[in-house]
Amino acid sequence: MKLTRLILPGRLSRKYGAQWAVAAGLTLLACLYIKEEIGSRIVDRLEVFAYDSRIRAQHGELDPRVVIVDIDEKSIGEVGRWPWSRDVLADLVGKLDDKYHVSSVGFDVTFPEPDNSAGFATLQTIAQREFGDIPRFAQRLDKIRPQFDFDARFAQALAERPAVLGYFFSNEERDVNKGMLPRPAFTTAALGGQDLDAQEYRKYTGNLPLLQQSARAGGFINPWPDDDGIIRRLPLLVRHGDGYYESLAFSTVRMALGASRVKPVFYTAEELHLDAASARAYGALKGLELNTKPRPMMIPLDRDLSMLVNYRGTGGPAGGQYRYVSAVDVLKERLPVDVLADNIVLVGTTSAGLKDLRVSPTNVDYPGVEMHANIISSILDGVYKQQPDFHYAVQLAYAVGLGLALGLLLPALAPLASIAVSLAAGGAVIASNLYMFETLDYVIPVAPALLLVAALFLFNLAWGYLFEFRKSRAMVSLFGEYVAPELVAEMAESPASYSMEGETRELTVLFCDVRGFTTISEGLDANALREYINLYLTAMSEDIRGNRGTLDKYIGDAVMAFWGAPVRLPDHASRAVATALKMLESAARLDADFRARGWPALNIGIGLNTGEMRVGDMGSRIRRAYTVMGDAVNLGSRLEGITKEYGVGLLVGEATRLAAPGFVYRELDRVRVKGKNEPVPIYEPVGRSGDVNETMQAEIGRWHEALAMVRAQQWDAAEGLLQELLRQAPERRLYQLYLGRVRRYREQPPGEGWDGVTTFDTK
Template identity: 55%
Template sequence: MKQFLSRFGWRWLIGLSLTIVASLQVLGYLPETATDLIDQADQTIYDTRMRLGPPEFDSRIAIVSIDERSLAEVGRWPWSREVVARMVDRLFDKYKIKALGFDVTFSEPDNTSGYATLTSLAQNELRDVPQLDERLRSLKSALDYDARLARALRGRPVVLGYYLSPNLKKGMLPPPVFTKADLNDYEVDALLAAGYEGNLPELQKAAISGGYFNADFDADGLLRSTPLIMRVGDGYYESLALATARVALGATRVEPVMFQATSINSEEFVRGYGMLEAVKLNTEPHGTLIPVEQFLKARIQYRSPGGAQGGAYRYFSAADILKGKVKPEELEGRIVLVGTTAPGLNDMRATPVKADYPGVEVHANLISSILDNNFKQRPDFVIGFNFIQVLLIGLLLTLALSALSPLWSILVSAMTALAAIGFNSWMYQANNYVLPVATTLLLILGLFIFNVAWGYLFEYRKGRAIVNLFGEYVAPELVAEMAKDPQSYSMEGELRELTILFSDVRGFTTISEGLEPNALREYVNLYLTAMSEDIRGNRGTLDKYIGDAVMAFWGAPISLPNHASLAVKTALQMQDTARRLNEDFVARGWPPLKIGIGLNTGEVRVGDMGSAVRRAYTVMGDPVNLASRLEGITKTYGAGIVVGQATRDAAPEFLYRELDLVRVKGKNEPVPIFEPLGLAEAIDPAARADLERWHDALRMMRSQQWDAAQNAIEKLALAAPLDGLYPLYLERIAYYREHPPGEDWNAVTVFDTK
């Protein structure tokens, strides 16, 4: 216990300290500078996720753009109200749009017709001119452009935009959506404006509604969210996006929805919390609930990088609308927003997806979210969730990393970070929750760096001593195992059940005779490197190279309960690797590569063995010899891999083809041998059926039903002409017909050579 505490105590203490610091940051007890940096990191993650999202085109909304071409053809902005009135008439009469929102304000009277000047003259200098006053009254409907626009707006679903200002009071506000009295005097946190720049009263009264288009930027100057409702005096007013969506949906009211507390003092809780949970539109058949965050804000879900080319929305030039060049079906039944996109009109916003994003498209994105009832939001439980997340991950990693090797520390840290990111992304996509993750990721990174540094500074010398002492003759796998706990490791031999693998290149003598020395060296190096990587990649211990042969085993020095399964998996992988190497070798003009692999499982002696001159960590025993013999007879059966009965029994998740019952040199008892075909679940039904037919044929042959066995094998050979097993057994059947084996025949094939 003392040794344990001396090894882990300080690491746990420092890891716990890092976790506590991260937890204090989540709870807001660290300096604002640190909190601001963490918040900025979370915002960067949020922005990146939005930028990487695919564009989502919304055909329900169209934007009529007062662009540079419109200014060139119609004239400088602001245009005459008569021009705007004609555009409104055109949009509703010809294009049959559903609703219209103006991202502009009509706060000044339009005197471009000269009507006001003529009226002033008629009342002063020209008051004595007969019938002038009467004539002016008859021309009013044609020359009073504000009245002309009011007539175009009246009775149509049009929402006029306006601006809330700190002190200016100009024009007229629409009615508030609700008042302080409607909230039962609850104090609701909302952004407050003292003044406004509204539309002319006759225009605002003619329109069905109005909405402000104020933008509320974050500290870094980017527009990520905007208030859906702001307060002026005792009234609460809706934004342009909310008003336009409400009108398009046919709703007539915006109702506040307070947080529903379940405690005994729920009323005091709601009063103290000072926030609405949502606002509700009285749409049919069910109301539309729109969640809001603090200060009645909603996050803007940008659907595309934006721009006049229309990434998520179709843009139409206002000049084309006025001339009727747009096809009616392109706008019919759609919500239309009119806004300025010409650079000189200064309606561009800095957003997470683009530095110069059209302001009118910001409103379009919000309307899309309202129509879809799909808002990303920072939930009210975010602090509690983040605290638990940081505390849990910090404690688990503190315990785990102190006991893991550097490689496993990297893997566990990376997996933990990926899990945190994955869960965060799932909550974002599936539940629309925007949750913080930066503190967690920084804690994971901090704990990882600390533990790696600790291991390097305090344990490096111990491990290095083991490497220097044993690294030249002990397998690297054993060195890594010993370096973890050098005080308690022993290299003494022990009996243990292992799975042993032998692999050999077929026809290597011919290959070596046909290649130049340098080419042969590269040939062998590429082959041995690839095979070794497969073995090491599946936790095998590479024992030795014997010329072109490879010997490996599983289950020592690290105990592996599934050592047989890992060995079979490795053998199949080595055959796949050999096929890929063969394609490369043939392309180089080298001899083709084909290997045979033998596997056997059994109890062997494993440990430090050798002489006073050279020692190695290796295995010895009868199962080792059998594995070598099985590799040698692979070519007889045309099989790439041959395994013994014990291996087959220990790795039942694979599907095997029985090859024969053999007695190899040095063994008195016959052993069944098998060829693994792959994971049982991955073998298709047709291959399973062929395997059953083969096993039936093998049983018929062993019962000396030569005709039936031959007929079955010939059918199998016809379907798989390259399979070397079927010709072998057809030859045997032919032989046994001429030389009957007798009734006491045990169907054993004897191999007298290695």
């Protein structure tokens, strides 16, 4: 707990703790999937899609070393329907070796049945039935028998040339072993007691013994589709009985390379950093070694002895990755010799009718023979797409790094920044993964990392939408009754910037009260009083909220409000003064309406003060309110209370006058209110600077002269000027108040140390 507090500040932990916890949970799920502790078909499918996308993005050039002799529609049209007689195939093999000098030829075709296309059996039947009495006919037939043995001719052609025959393995119970298998690449005896993780088969469909014994090698041609039917990898070796048998591609390229032996090589104890016994128990296959010249060739494999097919493109004659030539053009020697010379040849078909089209990541109609060609190209290039043993470490590094970085960052980011960071993280994962795939030939699963990025982004987006929406609603419920709707909307756009927590700010506070409300309440019945007070409070509240003020509370007939919180307002003092002047105008309109109704007159007093105040959610466990407190607040309340003493509707303190210079003020006095020892100047705002006429400005100027005379104890001069002002404005109680003070001070002089301050002992 102490460590957590050191790493993550308490305030951040409280603010983002839930989001961090969910991010940690998502990261843990990703790690468990990577370690194969849990499974997910959705993630598996996304990973397959990601792998296929990387394969499709590759664009390999023509590999001239591998040529496909195609039993295509053209060849079938000229030679005849498939299967062709074995004498035609014997001629094909002979032409490939004698005329075109290929390095090896692999048949993606199986020959399990004898060839009876020569019709020799029919001749024998005729000889027995129709010419049985002619011995010379039977003798002549026996003499020409070899000319009709097309299997023998094909076998003779195979025996003299570097040819590999294809065959099938099976585990179907209904199948029976048929034909003959070639010699295995090696047996379990060559493993020295170690074991290989290989696909095992019980049944096979091989070639005629005569053909297989004549051919130099054989290779299985089993497709290896994944669960979705797409072929992404092919085995190089499988097991049958005690033997390990080569694939057609492996056997064909081995023959072309001149290798006569296949040797399994295991990692040594030193390479595995294990003791000898543990290394033997681990049994990790390093690869298959071919005894090529001048140095052996090592072919790395996956643990199931398979290899990912590094598809070079969309496949087929139009794909451009391998040269296709029609078989009939070979038979009729229409091709230049250099097209096939010293190249590896695969005999197969692209004819749809012969059904050797498979599904690959790049094409739904991919020629099966070209899959073998891709394996051959990889071995010739020494380029193998592999999933290395350390792929778990890379994936875990992705997951932990992304979970930590995005889990900490996204909760604190704005939506656009969150999108940018998530896209950058996903782009970095994709870029690094593509680099390992294209440059290093490492196949590292990428779906868990990308899904983690997406999950963290979507979670934080949902959290931001749902929970921030709740915060916005909470903001409305918290502040909606205090501030204007437009301010609530502004606050809801960034709710994190506002809270009910207490803080100290410079604000301007307003207190408004109805003069003589007790008398008013006594003169009205309950319903009339309710309407009277409701109309008054509504008008005052609308004026306050209409100028971005925060309505604090109603205290009976009194109204309390402030400016500058929760929304910060640099001009809070000016807004407060302007609002107070408008409230006086609204009160005057209400007064006229109330008098017309026969209700008592409405007179209000307003006190304003500016200063540092404590603002926030305050109260008890039972009831709390967003309000302000402090000495500056108390002074505002006292100013409202003494407005009636000076016969004015509005009083402000010195700090408010200085903070709101755009108004014309009449200084009234320096007072010492109850609860404060320091005297403060008080002022009456008369109006905005441009709205006060010259007559009023002249009157205010004369008044300030009279006030200066009073403070200088020039009683006679002050009295004369005050009487003059009173004649001009007989309704102004301020002049009457000071005339009374002058007469009293003349009778009882305040003395030389007088500071001109009026002290109020009551609120």
